[in-house]
Amino acid sequence: MEGFLFFFEHLPIWLKGGWIIFFITLFWIIEGYYSFYKSNFNKWKHAKTNLLLLLFVILINSFFGIFLTFIDVWLKKTEFGILNILDVVLWKKIILSIVVLDFTSQYFVHFLLHKVRWMWRLHLVHHTDKNVDVTTGTRHHPFDFLIRETMALLVVIIMGMPVSFYFFYRMITIPFTYFNHADISLPLWLDKGLSYLIVSPNMHKFHHHYQQPWTDSNFGNVLSIWDRLFGTFIYEDPKRIKYGLDSSNHTDDENFIFQLKVPFNKNEIKSIPKK
Numbered sequence: 001m002e003g004f005l006f007f008f009e010h011l012p013i014w015l016k017g018g019w020i021i022f023f024i025t026l027f028w029i030i031e032g033y034y035s036f037y038k039s040n041f042n043k044w045k046h047a048k049t050n051l052l053l054l055l056f057v058i059l060i061n062s063f064f065g066i067f068l069t070f071i072d073v074w075l076k077k078t079e080f081g082i083l084n085i086l087d088v089v090l091w092k093k094i095i096l097s098i099v100v101l102d103f104t105s106q107y108f109v110h111f112l113l114h115k116v117r118w119m120w121r122l123h124l125v126h127h128t129d130k131n132v133d134v135t136t137g138t139r140h141h142p143f144d145f146l147i148r149e150t151m152a153l154l155v156v157i158i159m160g161m162p163v164s165f166y167f168f169y170r171m172i173t174i175p176f177t178y179f180n181h182a183d184i185s186l187p188l189w190l191d192k193g194l195s196y197l198i199v200s201p202n203m204h205k206f207h208h209h210y211q212q213p214w215t216d217s218n219f220g221n222v223l224s225i226w227d228r229l230f231g232t233f234i235y236e237d238p239k240r241i242k243y244g245l246d247s248s249n250h251t252d253d254e255n256f257i258f259q260l261k262v263p264f265n266k267n268e269i270k271s272i273p274k275k
Contacts, residue, residue, distance in 0.1 A: 024134055060146055137181035137182075
């Protein structure tokens with residue numbers, strides 16, 4: 001187990017990058033054969049904007065990864081944090097860390113991004129995509145992603161979490177992110193069955209519906225239990241889903257520069273309903 005964690009503690013950036021590329025490519029190929037929507041949009045043009053935003057995500061992630069190594073040294077010296085108080089075996093600490101990270105840095109911060117108006121202005125960029133596919137999983141405004149990573153950093157400190165735990169969880173989230181954003185069509189019985197445990201593609205499609213209340217539902221990324229526990233779970237007829245936002249003038253959803261400016265665009269801000 002220690003060797004396993006040592007691997008994640010010294011995880012090279014190129015390996016994480018390769019992990020991202022692998023799953024984007026895998027679900028891109030699957031989309032080509034088993035797509036849910038038979039639309040004719042230009043997938044390459046659409047992907048360009050989302051992948052450019054991914055570059056910012058990678059840069060921010062890399063910065064926080066370096067910063068976390070210094071935090072890790074401090075945590076080891078001080079033995080600060082909840083995990084250092086708990087007298088349980090290592091694998092239980094890992095599971096607890098995964099569950100806490102999934103709730104706080106995925107579900108809870110995502111919930112806040114929808115409910116706090118100034119955060120929603122940043123998160124708009126993720127929802128202005130009118131053709132949700134696997135690359136939409138990379139579509140985050142840099143400041144949006146900065147909020148997410150800051151939340152994760154605070155959790156790591158409070159928990160006294162080894163950096164290897166955090167990197168292990170991040171590697172878990174990557175396939176889930178691209179799986180539940182992918183424009184793939186699973187048999188309804190399978191998708192609905194998966195949604196009892198994890199966030200399935202159809203489950204997350206409702207979150208990208210252009211109107212509330214569906215837009216403000218299904219906030220999870222890996223585990224679906226949080227949405228079920230806190231009453232934000234929705235699963236109805238996926239054929240009724242329409243992507244985009246009715247409260248946004250997102251005519252340039254494939255314009256990279258325009259999307260960076262969206263949170264500061266007066267026309268966009270005026271269209272945001274009060275949360």
